[in-house]
Amino acid sequence: MTGRALTARQREILAHVANGFTNTQIAGLLTLHPRTVNRHLAEVYGRLGARDRANAVALALLVGDLTHDDINPPADRSST
Numbered sequence: 001m002t003g004r005a006l007t008a009r010q011r012e013i014l015a016h017v018a019n020g021f022t023n024t025q026i027a028g029l030l031t032l033h034p035r036t037v038n039r040h041l042a043e044v045y046g047r048l049g050a051r052d053r054a055n056a057v058a059l060a061l062l063v064g065d066l067t068h069d070d071i072n073p074p075a076d077r078s079s080t
Contacts, residue, residue, distance in 0.1 A: 004063070004064060004065050005047045005048055005060075005063060005065060006044060006047060006048075006060065006065045009040060010040055010043060010044050010047075010065075011060070011065050011066065011070075012030070013026055013030070013037060013040045013041065013044070014041075014044055014056060014057065014060055014065070014066060015066060015070040015071070016029065016030075017041070017053050017056070017057060018057045018060075018066060018070060018071045019070075019071060019072055020074070023037045023038055023041070024037075041053070041056070044056050044060075048060060048063070048065075
């Protein structure tokens, strides 16, 4: 698989997945219904041939639909 396989909205949703957000949280951030997020992710899995969320993120990074800039490192937990 080469080039981008996902739509802009699918990439946006998958970037939120890559940053650890749940479908319900993503729906709230994007003012979508949670079922709409589920539908977008089902399409993402199909387009990328992914088995699950983690596999979809890995494959999207591989084909260029996501970049390292789309993923934010978790907050430093050592100070808590």
